[in-house]
Amino acid sequence: MRNGFRIYDTHAHLGAARHSGRTCSADEMLRAMDRGGVDRAALIPFPVVEDERAAHDEIGRAVRAHPDRFTGVACLYPFQPLAAFRTEARRCAEELGFRALKLQPQYQPLNPISPRSDFYFETALEHSFVLICHTGTGAPFALPSLFIMPARKFPGLSIVLGHAGGSVYVAEAIVAASVCPNIYIEVSSLMPHHITEVLAHIPSSRLMAGADLPESIETEFGKITGMDIPAEAKTDILWHTPRRVFDGEA
Numbered sequence: 001m002r003n004g005f006r007i008y009d010t011h012a013h014l015g016a017a018r019h020s021g022r023t024c025s026a027d028e029m030l031r032a033m034d035r036g037g038v039d040r041a042a043l044i045p046f047p048v049v050e051d052e053r054a055a056h057d058e059i060g061r062a063v064r065a066h067p068d069r070f071t072g073v074a075c076l077y078p079f080q081p082l083a084a085f086r087t088e089a090r091r092c093a094e095e096l097g098f099r100a101l102k103l104q105p106q107y108q109p110l111n112p113i114s115p116r117s118d119f120y121f122e123t124a125l126e127h128s129f130v131l132i133c134h135t136g137t138g139a140p141f142a143l144p145s146l147f148i149m150p151a152r153k154f155p156g157l158s159i160v161l162g163h164a165g166g167s168v169y170v171a172e173a174i175v176a177a178s179v180c181p182n183i184y185i186e187v188s189s190l191m192p193h194h195i196t197e198v199l200a201h202i203p204s205s206r207l208m209a210g211a212d213l214p215e216s217i218e219t220e221f222g223k224i225t226g227m228d229i230p231a232e233a234k235t236d237i238l239w240h241t242p243r244r245v246f247d248g249e250a
Helices: 026-036 052-065 082-094 115-124 144-153 164-177 190-198 214-225 231-247
Strands: 006-016 040-045 070-075 100-102 130-134 159-161 182-188
Touching: 006 026, 006 052, 006 214, 006 231, 026 052, 026 130, 026 214, 026 231, 040 052, 040 100, 040 115, 040 231, 052 070, 052 082, 070 082, 070 130, 115 130, 115 144, 144 159, 144 164, 144 182, 164 182, 164 190, 190 214, 214 231
Parallel strands: 006 040, 040 070, 070 100, 100 130, 130 159, 159 182
Antiparallel strands: none
């Protein structure tokens, strides 16, 4: 808890990143969460790893050890053989109890509007996964507007626009969420005035927050608690929205 608000970090990476060399263990994550007043975190593999299955297993162990602190998220390379993709998605859902799937177009250049990409959204829907989509860096496939078509094609799928398109494409994220009620906006990387702009168009019941990296916890959640917005909106962004979307609880 931070300044009287429960905190749900909806964007936390665990494991070892092949592309950047970063590492973060479950114990390191817990210590960072405790320092920053974070109650719960959605654990996501880094987008480039040595062994996808091993990365999921590490998160699975963390979730089993600390079910009150962690929610598991899969991250699957879309261009592996389809049977392997579907098998690992099923394992993450049925054996590891994961609640979401992450797409990172910056490193996984899947075209969201191509019919050949439907398998990704279909798989998420089949396993009742929330689909977290990195937006912003990695354009064109990371443009928030490209998720309008799949959101309409798969209305039962909850889609979270990670980073809200960044400051450059935040207006696109607003438009996407305004025309698709199953699109949610995660506001990490935005400045407070950007978040105020988002709130002018999208209710706080469709917004959530994340840190991305442990050293950003203070900045990302401090900017929400320090904003001049109603306490109810802060509570939605920091806890109620992600708790409902990821865990099915108010």
